Amino acid sequence: RAKSAGGNRFEFADAEADARAITRHGLTNALPAALERGEFFIEYQPLVHLGDGSVHGAEALVRWSHPQHGVLGPDRFIPLAEHTGLIVPLGRWVMQESVRQARAWQEAHPSATDGGPLRINVNLSPTQLYHPGLVADTVEMLERTGLAPGALCLEVTESALIGADDDLLKPLRQLAEMGVDIALDDFGTGYSNLANLRRLPVSVLKLDRSFTQSMQQLPADPVDIKIVEGIVSLAHSLSLAVTVEGVETGAQAEQLKELGCDTAQGWYYARPGAPDRIHSLALVDAV
Numbered sequence: 227r228a229k230s231a232g233g234n235r236f237e238f239a240d241a242e243a244d245a246r247a248i249t250r251h252g253l254t255n256a257l258p259a260a261l262e263r264g265e266f267f268i269e270y271q272p273l274v275h276l277g278d279g280s281v282h283g284a285e286a287l288v289r290w291s292h293p294q295h296g297v298l299g300p301d302r303f304i305p306l307a308e309h310t311g312l313i314v315p316l317g318r319w320v321m322q323e324s325v326r327q328a329r330a331w332q333e334a335h336p337s338a339t340d341g342g343p344l345r346i347n348v349n350l351s352p353t354q355l356y357h358p359g360l361v362a363d364t365v366e367m368l369e370r371t372g373l374a375p376g377a378l379c380l381e382v383t384e385s386a387l388i389g390a391d392d393d394l395l396k397p398l399r400q401l402a403e404m405g406v407d408i409a410l411d412d413f414g415t416g417y418s419n420l421a422n423l424r425r426l427p428v429s430v431l432k433l434d435r436s437f438t439q440s441m442q443q444l445p446a447d448p449v450d451i452k453i454v455e456g457i458v459s460l461a462h463s464l465s466l467a468v469t470v471e472g473v474e475t476g477a478q479a480e481q482l483k484e485l486g487c488d489t490a491q492g493w494y495y496a497r498p499g500a501p502d503r504i505h506s507l508a509l510v511d512a513v
């Protein structure tokens with residue numbers, strides 16, 4: 227850290243920043259043992275069809291139950307794991323656990339939703355995306371659990387794909403050809419090179435929460451409405467589905483549904499939670 231801060235130049239500058247760096251350092255060092263001791267767990271947040279509110283699937287969101295610091299969100303440790311490479315075994319564990327869980331939901335509720343079996347969304351960071359074992363690991367997990375490739379959606383961010391040449395995109399393309407869905411997460415926050423979309427093996431756009439937030443007040447900003455309308459129409463013309471994240475109110479849900487978005491996720495429907503939550507939501511649907 228001292229090096230990246232420019233030697234000792236900032237030595238006395240900011241005690242708080244130092245404390246944060248020490249915590250980061252400590253967390254980074256603790257990651258491997260935490261994975262071994264099973265301190266990570268996954269919360270699942272439902273994705274619903276905007277049309278009728280039925281459950282479409284769930285996104286897996288990892289957390290760390292730290293013995294001293296309590297439960298830490300992914301923003302606290304994913305960047306650290308990404309930096310040290312621990313993201314590869316951690317991400318493999320998340321995917322394995324999520325795929326197993328999704329299969330368990332499906333077996334418990336074979337026809338729980340009209341839209342077909344429940345799906346599972348798993349986030350991939352750039353290092354995972356470009357790790358040579360990605361395709362083989364994924365295939366192995368799907369085969370071992372019996373989950374259909376079409377029930378798995380891998381979420382990657384635009385920034386992870388920006389500048390990727392065809393060689394780098396090959397594994398993702400292979401997965402897409404097998405039937406795995408690829409979602410562009412946080413869409414609209416990066417460079418959003420729309421022409422680039424044609425080149426990417428993507429089947430879902432996840433509109434970033436910032437768009438949802440601008441639908442907070444009604445009537446929403448007319449410019450934002452135009453932008454979302456444009457994105458939805460472009461996405462649909464390319465046969466991509468549109469998911470919106472961060473839906474916190476019924477008014478937002480109504481507005482985004484009117485604008486043609488397909489699926490949604492947010493506190494309005496449910497916060498991320500234990501896997502049982504999805505069981506009960508799926509059961510409610512089936513009634």
Ligand code: C2E
Binds near residue numbers: 287471473491
């Ligand atoms: P993301 O993939 O964009 O996930 C959505 C984030 O929005 C989650 O934050 C979720 O808890 C939060 N959220 C959902 N609904 C609402 C809402 O209505 N309002 C607000 N304000 N927030 C909402 P979380 O769980 O803290 O995750 C943060 C990010 O960490 C994720 O963003 C994702 O990029 C990353 N992440 C999470 N799990 C994993 C993982 O297993 N592997 C990797 N590589 N990254 C992960």
Ligand code: MG
Binds near residue numbers: 285411
């Ligand atoms: Mg995501």
Ligand code: MG
Binds near residue numbers: 411412471
């Ligand atoms: Mg997202």
Ligand code: MG
Binds near residue numbers: 412434435471
């Ligand atoms: Mg996000």
